[in-house]
Amino acid sequence: MMFWDRKPSRPWLKLWSGFWTVFALGGVTLGGMAWARRELAAIDASLPDPSELLTYARSGTITIKAADGSILQQIGDVTHEKLDFADTPPQLIEAFLAAEDHRFYDHDGVDYHAIARAAMTNWRARAWLEGGSTLTQQLARMVFLTQEVTLTRKLREARLAQEIERITSKEEILQKYLNLVYLGSGAYGVTDAAWVYFAKSPQELTLGEMALLAGLPAAPSDYSPQTSPELAQQRRNTVLRRMAEVGYISESQANNAIKQPLNLNLRLPKRLEVRLPYFTSYIQQQLPNYVSDEEIEKGGLIVETSLDPQLQELAQAVVRQGVAQYGWQEGFTEAALVAIDPRNGEIRALVGGTDFEQSQFNRATQALRQPGSTFKGIIYATAIATGLSPRDVYDDVPYRIAGYQPQNYGGGYAGKVTLQNALAQSINVVAVKLLADIGFEPTLDVARKMGIESELGEVYPLALGAFEVTLLEMTGAYGTLANQGQHYPSRGIRRILAADGTVLFDAQEDIRPQQAIDPDSAAIMTSMLRQVVESGTGRPAQLDRPVAGKTGTSDNSRDLWFIGYVPQLTVGVWLGNDNNAPTYGSSATAARVWRLFTAQALRDVAVAQFPSLPNLAQRTITLQPQPEEPEPRPNREPRESGDDWQLTWGDRPSALSNPSASGASPDSQEAETRDRSLEYGTDEYFRRRYGLDQTPSNSVRQQQSSPSGSGSNPVLPSKK
Secondary structure: OOHHHOOOOOHHHHHHHHHHHHHHHHHHHHHHHHHHHHHHHHHHHHOOOHHHHHHOOOOOOEEEEOOOOOEEEEEOOOOOOOOOHHHOOHHHHHHHHHHHOOOHHHOOOOOHHHHHHHHHHHHHHOOOOOOOOOHHHHHHHHHHOOOOOOHHHHHHHHHHHHHHHHHOOHHHHHHHHHHHOEOOOOOEOHHHHHHHHHOOOHHHOOHHHHHHHHOOOOOOOOOOOOOOHHHHHHHHHHHHHHHHHOOOOOHHHHHHHHOOOOOOOOOOOOOOOOOOHHHHHHHHHHHHHOOOHHHHHHOOEEEEEOOOHHHHHHHHHHHHHHHHHHHHHHOOOEEEEEEEEOOOOEEEEEEOOOOOOOOOOOOOOOOOEOOHHHHHHHHHHHHHHOOOOOOOEEEEOOOEEOOEOOOOOOOOOOEEEEHHHHHHOOOHHHHHHHHHHHOHHHHHHHHHHOOOOOOOOOOHHHHHOOOOEOHHHHHHHHHHHHOOOEEOOOEOEEEEEOOOOOEEEEHHHHOOOEEOOOHHHHHHHHHHHHHHHHHOOOHHHOOOOOOEEEEEEOHHHOEEEEEEEEOOEEEEEEEEOOOOOOOOOOHHHHHHHHHHHHHHHOOOOOOOOOOOOOOOOOOOOOOOOOOOOOOOOOOOOOOOEOOEOOOOOOOOOOOOOOHHHOOOOHHHHHHHHHOHHHOOOOHHHHHHHOOOOOOOOOHHHHOOOEOOOOOOOOOOOOOO
């Protein structure tokens, strides 16, 4: 006999053992319950705020809107078209409930019957065939959780679903689910999917089409009608039978729908192809200037812009027309156009090229080009602000300063000429003399205040537009003159809103204008620039209303510009080649393209008058000239134009005059020969000026401004 077969000799010991066994089991049970409570409390404490459900947006999603509220682009895994619950067909809702959660209206977020049924089915099949998640649990997982398969995640999902149900109505949950659920082929939400698979709205779907969409959430890739039409049809039929089983439709309705083919009409998601891409790509580049990277990554941003879609489409058409009509004759293949409201700096149209699909390079915002004589607008604005008058007379004669001799288009000289006429005829010599008289520091300061952010150098070709800028910068600078000397930074963004509606940026509150020059000086400049259009180089830009503007042509006509304005709109046009090849055209062509756009853009805009010309003798002077030349110091050089560096900027540069025809005396020529190694433009000059020599030269300061007949063609240095 074994010891366990023996009868206990003490009956009370058996009773005592039973007591402690029951006590121990109770302790374990209570301990387990306490542990479970602690775990649930920890899970509850870690749950996100379920109220964020209604403002949820997927990470990295951005919606860009035009000024009229229309959507220009949606970026990221975003629902392109949303559906209100009141507009959702009842049968579409029933199809999703039959497929995913037919007890939706009977549970509190967790369906214990479904969990038990799924567990039994999976145990019998020895495989994972069913899940017990409710539609609310799926929504919680979509919005707040990950797809990891762990017990902790399932518990968090269940608790979060119950919290969502506690604070959110069933209708709101359904609407959010139907707008967020991924249905394959880049379609988020039923409206997107209805378009992608059938090219229909949800209200136009047939019963079979609704059932097909309702069958996709379980496995969008496996059941995709694009890649697996047979599996998609089988899944659709399963959903139809399930709808009949739970009483949403009759057996005959289900059978009739099962007999129907899929009848797909496949499309890309709406707005996947970007509208007006030159502008929207620019907006994306600008976003980090206004909101943090964290806000962008969080997603759900709504960017309200200043773009007028009609003006943008007009600008695109005009840019293409300009290149097609004039480019083949004049040797240019690209163009760009910017239109700005000078009263607030808002970009109304921005086109960076003829074809975004061929080239995403934005020639309006990214291309640095020499502005030629359009930069004279800044030189003259500075000069007028220092107290000079448009009636002041300058000598247009051969002129030399710091080794540099500017040349006029055509090679001739006008003699005595007023500043008004010098600007109208775009005389280069007078522009350089003005720069010498007012000084670099005031000029560069005014340029910066007018919106020029590109680097400018303290050399005299600056007066003729030798340093590279963007079309957007120059258009904004002329907008300063149109707005009575007050500069607003050029911008395309009005407001940026977070997913919950919080305003992250508001231009009206966050951006303030700067007075670049006084209003009287701006009015004088506008009067002078009006004469450019009325009787000068800008005549092709004339409209049925007053226009002010300036032409510009860089070396060898590589860049053709016109920038003009009325009080309500400033428009800039650039024509040229991406490879910087010379053209055969002139800035008059840019003025013609400007007129093509502006005449139509202003067709329904009332004529506004420019400010009247102030009393030239009694105005207040707010800027002091600083004519002394700067000390030699490191500086940025103008860019190279082809293989040689020419100093013949202007509206239409020409060859330098013959030295023998200049009238220079033998003594001056002999002196020039002695100092030739230190002339502006020689290798020795730039080695010393830019600190490349141990003994910097003071020759720039020592040389005096005087007329000279030297016909030498000074050469600028190669880029460092």
